[in-house]
Amino acid sequence: MKKPTCLVLTIIGALLLIVGLVVVVPWLVNIVQEFTKVQDQYEENMIAIRQEANEPINTEQQQLLSRLLLDQDEKSVSHIPDELEAILSTEPYITYINSQEGEDNIDYNSYVNAMPTQKHKSVVMSRLALFFDNEIGEVTQRIWLDFYYRIREWGKDGKTQLNSGKEFNDILQKHLVEPLMQNKSETGGFFSNSVKMGMISALMVEDNEVFHSAWYRRIQSYGLLEGYLRSAIATPAEFGLMRSFFENADEFVKWLSEPFGLEEENVEPENQ
Numbered sequence: 426m427k428k429p430t431c432l433v434l435t436i437i438g439a440l441l442l443i444v445g446l447v448v449v450v451p452w453l454v455n456i457v458q459e460f461t462k463v464q465d466q467y468e469e470n471m472i473a474i475r476q477e478a479n480e481p482i483n484t485e486q487q488q489l490l491s492r493l494l495l496d497q498d499e500k501s502v503s504h505i506p507d508e509l510e511a512i513l514s515t516e517p518y519i520t521y522i523n524s525q526e527g528e529d530n531i532d533y534n535s536y537v538n539a540m541p542t543q544k545h546k547s548v549v550m551s552r553l554a555l556f557f558d559n560e561i562g563e564v565t566q567r568i569w570l571d572f573y574y575r576i577r578e579w580g581k582d583g584k585t586q587l588n589s590g591k592e593f594n595d596i597l598q599k600h601l602v603e604p605l606m607q608n609k610s611e612t613g614g615f616f617s618n619s620v621k622m623g624m625i626s627a628l629m630v631e632d633n634e635v636f637h638s639a640w641y642r643r644i645q646s647y648g649l650l651e652g653y654l655r656s657a658i659a660t661p662a663e664f665g666l667m668r669s670f671f672e673n674a675d676e677f678v679k680w681l682s683e684p685f686g687l688e689e690e691n692v693e694p695e696n697q
Contacts, residue, residue: 463624466555474632478639484659489574490519493654504649506674513657522661531663539667545662546570555623564608571631572601578670580630583686597626634664637685644682653681 482490493512512518513533523530526544529537539550553569554561561569575596586593601622639660644652657664671677 435490438645446572463621464555465496467628468690470552470555471631471635474635478636478663480659482655487549489517489521489655490651494651506678509650509653510668510674510680512654518657521658527660535548536665537669541570541574542662542668545666547575548662553625556621562608565575565605568601568604568608572596572626575600576626576629577633577666580633581670581680582668583634586627593626597623609657614629631668634685636660637681640664640681642686649682653678 437544453477463480483602493515496515496517497512506538510533519536521532522536526542528536528539528542532537550570555571579592579596584592605622640652640656643655643659646652647655667680670676671680
């Protein structure tokens, strides 16, 4: 090979290396910065959620609890899940949740069927918005909210991206990545948001564990009846949301009364 040709190729190679460094290094730095930012925001978010989940009931809520417990003592209610849930359909509790939500539910079943309520969606969206630099449009908000609630329901038994990676990635791709790709013109900055997308998605499933931990501890401390009522009073919207993920009261009370996690480990069957 002639020297001029070698020199040209060497120069081209050097230029490509320089361009690669100019493009790739800032990109990697940006990824690290985004990860750090998301992690910090996530930690702040989780602190707020833990405070909400573990906040002791106030004086007004204590009065409601006492009234519900007194009414049940007079009726000698058992701890059968359906009867526990029936307590939440009584007038004192329905009045309480209607004042919280600004709605007019006639019983607890109608409240559960309405989940997630518009108020809960607004709270979730305000949390998610903290992770994005740009304001996101209505379509993008609906996509993120739909994905959030799907992940919450999917992860109710302790499934995460670590122990059920394929299922998690399938939901991520179908209900978040593909819809956002189809609507990426709405917000711009899709690549940057894509980086955050993976990080945030992996963190969403932890919300279930935070609330379950608070409710489980109340049941362990106060017994099923009082612990159940305390949980429903302290965090009515989250309690109703989680109840909506179960087919019946039996399954929900069983979930509340047991440690959080998968019932069976995801293990490969042994070779025969």
